[in-house]
Amino acid sequence: GAGVSQSPSNKVTEKGKDVELRCDPISGHTALYWYRQSLGQGLEFLIYFQGNSAPDKSGLPSDRFSAERTGGSVSTLTIQRTQQEDSAVYLCASSLAFEGSGRWGTGELFFGEGSRLTVL
């Protein structure tokens, strides 16, 4: 597709259940980010994938959160044993990146429409 695609757009689950959120980035984008946005708040960084490098997981709030990116493309964010405080919009973004030769990536992020998670 032309843009970043996220699914599901809405997910309602019961406390204690596991959920998986999917992100399909723009073709050719090597960088992929997951952010979380609670109502009226800013974007909370969760995890960052850049090419074949080890992901930056420094933003994951607990070990209930994990993410993987298969084949350098599609990414899945998994939340185990969901809690009510996990309720938020989960945003995925991708970007082009340039490495080496003193150049750096533009950093322009293209966001998906988000997955709204509600934990009852």
Added chain:
Amino acid sequence: QKEVEQNSGPLSVPEGAIASLNCTYSDRVSQSFFWYRQYSGKSPELIMSIYSNGDKEDGRFTAQLNKASQYVSLLIRDSQPSDSATYLCAVKRSSASKIIFGSGTRLSIRP
């Protein structure tokens, strides 16, 4: 101390005036700076990027960067009601690093 700080607002500006949005960051070696606009219920979209000290203009928008003061700002000239949104400041330390966002400033343009 937060890595990227913004006044949450709301900032109310009359139509046609200049809106000034400010952001400070804590990591002195940060290299790339961005302003994103987010309408209510929508995803953020990039307005401006700036990498060097000084001003960068694009239409009604001007981004200003002062690395010595660790300060970046966004000026919106001739503010329109359609500019009413939340403006997010974002900072990237290096080419291989993550992008960190501030909590955003809510801007309201009153007719």
